[in-house]
Structure formats: C-alpha cells, structure tokens
Amino acid sequence: MSEFLSLLPAEWAEFHFLRPAWLMLLPLAIAFYWALLERHSAERIWRGVIAPHLLNHLTLNRASGWRLEPRLTMTLALALAGFALAGPTWQREPPPFVEDQAPLIIALDLSPSMNSVDVQPTRLIRAKQKIRDLLALRQGARTALIVYRGSAHMVLPLTDDGKILVSYVDLLETNLLPHDGKRTDTALLFADAMLAKDPVPGSVVLLTDSVESSAAARVQAADNARNVNETRHRELASSPRRLVWGIGSESMRPTGKATAFNPDSLIDFATSISGTYVPLTLDNDDVVSVQRKIDSHLEQARASTSAVRWRDAGYWLLWPIVLLAGLSFRRGWTVRW
Numbered sequence: 001m002s003e004f005l006s007l008l009p010a011e012w013a014e015f016h017f018l019r020p021a022w023l024m025l026l027p028l029a030i031a032f033y034w035a036l037l038e039r040h041s042a043e044r045i046w047r048g049v050i051a052p053h054l055l056n057h058l059t060l061n062r063a064s065g066w067r068l069e070p071r072l073t074m075t076l077a078l079a080l081a082g083f084a085l086a087g088p089t090w091q092r093e094p095p096p097f098v099e100d101q102a103p104l105i106i107a108l109d110l111s112p113s114m115n116s117v118d119v120q121p122t123r124l125i126r127a128k129q130k131i132r133d134l135l136a137l138r139q140g141a142r143t144a145l146i147v148y149r150g151s152a153h154m155v156l157p158l159t160d161d162g163k164i165l166v167s168y169v170d171l172l173e174t175n176l177l178p179h180d181g182k183r184t185d186t187a188l189l190f191a192d193a194m195l196a197k198d199p200v201p202g203s204v205v206l207l208t209d210s211v212e213s214s215a216a217a218r219v220q221a222a223d224n225a226r227n228v229n230e231t232r233h234r235e236l237a238s239s240p241r242r243l244v245w246g247i248g249s250e251s252m253r254p255t256g257k258a259t260a261f262n263p264d265s266l267i268d269f270a271t272s273i274s275g276t277y278v279p280l281t282l283d284n285d286d287v288v289s290v291q292r293k294i295d296s297h298l299e300q301a302r303a304s305t306s307a308v309r310w311r312d313a314g315y316w317l318l319w320p321i322v323l324l325a326g327l328s329f330r331r332g333w334t335v336r337w
Contacts, residue, residue, distance in 0.1 A: 018087030018312060025082025033075035077324040084314035084321065091311040102202050102298035103158050104138070105191035105240075106131060107146040109208035109247075110174045111182050113259045116209070118249045119280065126280070127207045127247045128169050133287045134205075135162045144194060147172060148187035150179025158198065184211045185218035188242065188273070192226075195240045203241040203294040209248040209261055216272040223273070241297035242275030243290055249280070 017023065108131070114124040135143060140162055145155040155168050184206070191204040248261025263279065270277040278290055 014092075015088070015090040016310075018089055018310060020086055022082050022085035022087075025085070026079050029075050029078040029082065032078065033071060073324045073327050077321050080317050080321050080324070084317035087310075087312045087314050089310040089313055091313070092309065102294055103142045103144070103195065103198050103200055104202060104294055105144045105146060105158075105194055105204045106134075107148060107152070107187040107191050107204060107206045108169075108172065109182070109184075109187075109206075110147050110149050110172065110177050111209075112174050113209050114174055114247070116248070116259070116261075118261060119247065123209050123247045124172070124174060127245075128172065130207070130245070130247075130280075130287060131169050132166055133284060134290060135165055137287055137291050138162070144191075145169065146187055146191055147177065148183065148190075149174075149177040150181035150183055151177065152183065152187040152190045153177065154190070154194070158194070182210075182212050184208065184215040184269075185222070188215075188219055189222050192222075192240055201240065201298055203243060203297055205243045205245055205290060205294075207245045207247055208266070209246070210259055211244075211265060211269045216269050219273045239274075241293060242270070242273055243278055243293060244270040244275055245278045245286070245290065246280055 108127060110124070114122070114127065116123050119126045140160045142158040142160050143162070143165060144158045145165060145168060147153055147155055155172075156165060159165065188204060188206060195202040195204070244266050246261070246263050246266045248263070250261055250263065263277070267277045269275075276293060278286055278293075280286055
C-alpha cells in the first residue's frame with residue numbers, strides 16, 4: 001500500500017478513510033449484483049425445463065459487450081454510497097484559529113497619577129508611545145482600545161486599522177473621564193467580556209502605574225463565577241491572557257500630588273489574576289516581550305485543541321449517486337427480484 005501511495009501526487013500521500021467500516025458495502029454491492037444476475041439468467045430459468053445437453057443450443061445469448069441496465073446502476077450507486085460514507089480524505093482541515101495574530105484589548109489608565117514625570121515626558125505620554133510601538137509591531141492585527149478611571153469606556157472596538165487607533169491614542173488625556181477614583185477590575189472584566197465574543201483566543205494589556213487594593217479580589221470573584229458557569233455549560237474556550245504593563249520608574253520620585261511607582265504591587269496584582277507583569281524599558285524590549293506573550297497564548301490555544309481534523313471528500317460522490325438514482329426513473333427500468 002505504501003509503495004502504491006508513493007506513486008501518487010504528494011497531496012495524496014495521506015489518503016485514508018475516516019470511517020472505513022462503511023467499505024463493507026462494496027463487497028455487498030458486488031454480491032447483490034451477482035445474485036440478481038444469477039437469479040434472472042436464462043440458464044437458471046430454463047434449467048429445470050430443458051435438458052442440460054440442449055440448454056446451450058436453445059437459449060439465445062444476448063449481444064456481448066457492456067451496457068447500462070437497472071441492476072448495474074443500482075450496484076454502482078450502492079458501491080459509491082459505501083465509498084462516500086467511508087469518508088475518503090487526504091487533506092487536513094485548517095485549524096479553528098485561522099488568524100496569524102491574536103486579538104488584543106489595550107486598557108489604558110487615565111488616572112491623574114499618569115501625569116507624573118518620573119518617566120519622561122510623563123507616564124501617560126510614555127504609555128501612548130508604547131502603544132504606538134506595539135501597534136506598529138502587530139502590523140494590522142485586530143486591536144481594541146479601552147480607557148478607564150473610576151469607570152471603563154470603549155474607545156474603539158476590535159479593528160485592524162492601526163492608523164485610526166493611533167489617531168485616537170494621540171487624543172487621550174487624563175481629564176477626559178468624569179468619574180474620580182480607579183476601578184481596574186471594571187476595565188479588565190470589560191475587556192474579558194469583549195474577547196469572550198471572539199472565536200480567536202486573545203489577550204488584554206493593562207497599562208497602568210498602580211492598582212487599588214480591592215481590584216484583585218473583585219477580579220478573582222468574577223473569574224470564579226465565570227469558571228463555574230463555563231463548567232456548567234461545558235464551554236472550553238480559552239481564557240484571555242492578561243498582561244500588566246507597569247508605567248513608571250522607581251529611580252525617580254514623583255513630585256506634587258502624584259503617587260510613587262510601586263512595581264511590587266503590580267507584580268502581586270498580576271500574579272493574583274493569573275496574569276504576567278511586564279516592566280517598562282527605555283528601549284523596545286518591553287514592546288517585543290508583550291507581543292511575544294500575545295502570540296504564545298494563541299499558539300498554546302492552538303496546541304490544546306483536539307486532534308488533527310481531516311476534510312471529508314465523500315460529499316463529492318453525492319453527484320454521481322444522484323445521477324445513477326435518477327436513471328432509475330426511466331420508463332421500463334425496473335429490477336425484478
């Protein structure tokens with residue numbers, strides 16, 4: 001068998017049947033044809049009436065050669081049906097996540113503390129620069145933008161238009177949102193809800209300089225409730241990857257009313273929500289690290305899917321089966337049992 005397949009084109013090298021048990025219809029079809037042929041043969045009909053030594057001389061042999069008849073069409077239809085039901089295949093189905101890059105939700109903190117100048121020129125301006133660099137690295141992959149403070153708001157839904165995203169990022173300021181305080185959990189869960197509607201596993205990047213003490217507990221409570229619901233409904237969709245991108249510097253203490261940057265609290269928060277902390281760097285290393293983590297999450301989701309799926313080519317045999325079945329409606333075409 002392997003030597004025979006080696007003579008076929010390369011794409012046929014993996015030819016096999018998905019449901020080989022249905023191939024049992026092929027010998028049954030042949031047996032059916034020979035049974036009808038034997039049952040209605042002239043020799044069998046006259047065997048009990050004419051002497052055996054005279055039978056060959058008294059029966060008329062029909063013209064030799066191939067011709068289409070009801071018995072043959074029924075046999076061919078039955079054989080093709082068995083072949084089709086067996087599921088011939090040689091091509092793999094594309095993976096369920098056909099996109100090369102995963103969707104991303106960017107959640108940007110617009111609290112007043114983002115105006116601190118421990119990172120030049122300010123934390124907010126540096127965060128916006130990092131977002132631009134990330135969008136350039138993603139090369140048109142779908143990305144959405146959320147801003148938050150005391151409440152969370154969607155600026156743009158998932159889009160592959162990086163230019164329009166950059167234009168909105170440039171307009172963001174800390175005085176845009178009306179609600180005081182900070183609700184990191186609201187922004188994070190809002191992003192999770194957006195990604196839950198997407199078939200491709202995505203990631204959430206949170207750009208912030210601090211988190212409130214109650215944020216982790218609120219996110220954990222929401223995660224636990226969601227896990228119970230997913231188990232109940234047996235939904236196996238991959239949870240989004242969460243990245244906490246710290247925007248600030250320990251080397252410089254901010255002046256005025258701005259808060260000091262405490263990366264340890266962000267690390268603890270990222271760990272508690274099953275996320276990853278990404279420190280701010282002067283070069284582009286943090287941007288590259290973020291994108292690698294986003295890509296690796298998609299690859300892990302692909303690897304965790306079920307076994308290789310094969311494209312069933314048996315459906316193409318429906319056309320000749322229907323054609324053969326249609327011939328049975330011709331006038332005078334009956335099969336005598």
